[in-house]
Amino acid sequence: MLKDQIPRPEHPRPQFCRNTWLCLNGEWSYEFDFGESGMDPVRGMFRSAGFGRNITVPFCPESELSGVGHKDFIPAIWYHRTMEVPSEWGGKRILLHFGAVDYECEVFIDGVSAGLHFGGTVSFTFDITKWIQLGKTHHLVVRVKDDLREGNQPAGKQCFSYKSKGCHYTRTTGIWQTVWLEAVAPYGLKDIHIVPDFDSSSFVIIPRYLSVRRRLRLVVLAKANGAVAAEADIPAVDGVPAVLQMASSIPWDIENPFLYDLELKVVDDDGRVLDEVSSYAGLRKVHIEGNRIYLNNKPVYQRLVLDQGFYPDGIWTAPSDEALKNDILLAKKAGFNGARLHQKVFEERFHYWADRLGYITWGESSSWGCDCNTPEGARNFISEWREIIVRDRNHPSIIIWTPWNETRYYNNPGQHKRVHMDAYKICKDLDPTRPVNDASGYLHHITDVWTVHDYEQDPERLRKNHTPDPDRGVFRNMPEYEPEYEGQPYLIDEYGGMKWVGGEAEEPDSAAWGYGDDSGTLDAFYTRLEGLTDVILSRDHICGYCYTQLTDVEQEQNGIYYFDRSEKFDMKRIAQIFKKERAAS
Known part of the structure; x- marks a missing residue:
């Protein structure tokens, strides 16, 4: 990247644009604060006029695109850059926006605290007008704390161990979306x-x-x-x-x-x-009648793909706006009509492209890592979830909210039920226009749609699982803890996940994994994939599915595409499978 080139320069809020804005992405200085002592008056890092090393914002320090690539845990990090507000912004309110900072963020202007925010995946704004003088160069310092190992903050798929393993991947700390200034009239x-x-x-x-x-x-x-x-x-x-x-x-x-x-x-x-x-x-309507979900008063069968939004070089941050658009085009090419956005709050530019391209999505939090059974974990989750809904509720492409994912650990039943009900009610209070899936798979408490996860790899056993039984009814992940299924729209929102590493022999110590045994040959892979998908399409009570997943992510190699977005399969054959329509009922 050229020194004077601004990364991710496009306006970060396509649904709320003004002409008077200034992108602050690019080169900042930084310093790690492993002892979390930067606020000590002796160190006084909040008064900094510049740190010793450089980082490229908006990429997190764990990423290669940041120019840092530090993979170990970072309990705290400080950022600095200078800024000068244009003289023509006189008489306006000066707003400082952050697309997202993980997790606790405090901003200082010339050593004075100008705002504090908790929550690692959603946008926030500070009015910094009273600390700004037109034509003066100011020191902007950002302090970030991130302690996901305590288990009280949403972390999504960030790994709790030093090295990525299983379905947990490289962490994201600090600023990971665009930072920008905006001038707004006092009554704007x-x-x-x-x-x-x-x-x-x-x-x-x-x-x-x-x-x-x-x-x-x-x-x-x-x-x-x-x-x-x-x-x-x-x-x-x-x-x-x-x-x-x-x-x-x-x-x-x-x-x-x-x-x-x-x-x-x-x-x-x-x-x-x-x-x-x-x-x-976008003028559209989403509603439920019986066990079907309707889009614009017509039943819509959802052929979704699980999208985790990770990138080899940017981790949680797409390297470019074009990369966001391209992920949607890749999914459509593979035959999907939408995505379950999994364990990550995607940036607004992604939703913009989904709106433009006609790609339905489910909005989800990064709930993993946040123990919903503790009061502190529940509080941190609820406050961030509220901000997520308010930020994203105007996007027509989002058709379902999913606060939680696989909340299987049931050591405090009362608290578990309460936080699920609170999340559901917040959705309904802030946005009554969309159905709510209280928890994807596993343990439901109150939900408009019933979702299950089933990674059974044998089509005949999958058929047996999802043939409703006169006694037990439909397949449920945790029937011993859940209320009875009451006829809601029923979707398998995780299935498949079939491992394929490209037919090459793996190293003996390879961490690569996927669900089920290796298919052996491509033809065997296609046969199993089509068999599983055909079973789901044949079940009348099922109104949609979500295949795991769009791309490989680090060691989890069960994507339709490789991690670098290159093609892994014959995409025409893949699309023939996922474009199949269920017979009208």
Whole structure:
């Protein structure tokens, strides 16, 4: 990477864009703080004017793209860079945004604390206006703490051992998404909640503002292919909705992912524009009837792939915006119509491409590593999960929320049930438009869809598992702990996971693994894969599946593609299997 080249320069929030922003990605200085003593007044790292080593933001220090590549545990790390706010930003609020920082983050401006955030996978913002002088060079210092081994913070698939093993991989510490500055009018928009009303051909836009003043108005335009399709003009008051009623509407769906462009302006009595934001929206509806999930009032059979969002050179951070788009194109090429985004909160640019390309997804937290049976673990999870939903609920491609994954360890039944119910209720309170899968596989408590994991490798045994029994009913992972299945939409949201390393002999000490024995030959692999998938398609009570997984991830070599995204199989043959439709019922 060239010294003056800014990595990941694209706007990180495509659904909430202003022209007045400044990307802070690129070269920062850093120092590890293994003793966590940087806040000691003697060391005073928060007053730093620069550390001794350089790192490329937004890539984490464990990654090669960061220029560091430190693989051991990092309990704390400090970052520094200088910044100068453009003089034309006078009279505006200066907002400092972070796409994501894992895990605890505190920001200092010229040695003064300007904000504190907990949560490793979601975006957050600090208003730093009172610490900024136009035309002055300021020292921006970021302190990060990350202690996943305590078991009280969401960590996803980050490994708790020094070296990756099993289904746990290289860790991510510190800044791992874009950092940027933004100038906003004092009475500008803080955020918007876009609620599509498919049946009425309208959108409801619910705004919040940085501050509210009398006699200001919000003007909203929806455009279709450049032409105004609807408009609204309302008082600029927190929570007062703008309704955009289309005379004729174009839905968003998998085959035709049409998106309306939105323009939002805060104006005063004289018609002066104080704030202007561009956004977009998709007109679509997700609901449940009986044991089927509907998209735009039609049953949709979900042919999903498990996507963990890891990259060989960036770990949790895609090396480029094109790489995010390419992962979706690879999945579609393999025959899938969507993905279960697994144990990671994907960056907003991924959701943007899913919206653009007609790719349905399930939004999930990085819940592994967070003991939901402890009050501290539950608290850390719930606060972060709330932020995740608020950030991502406007994306039409997300059709189901999944707070937890495989919460099988049941040593505190009351606490376990409570945190699952809390997560479910938060989803419903913040976003009643989507179904909720309280826990993917294993232990359900309260759920709109019933999901199970089954890595049975023999098609006939899989058929037996998923032939409903008159006495036991449908297959359930933990029937001894769960409530009875009540006829919800039923999906096998993890299956397959078949190991294939490319037909080459492995080293005796290889950590490579996948589910089941090696198929031996490619033909045997295709036969088993098709047999398993055909069984699922043949079961009338099953309304979708999720195959494990899109790519190999480090030692877990059961992807449809290699870790570097190169092709592992005859993709035409793979697509023929995953594009099969279930017979209409």
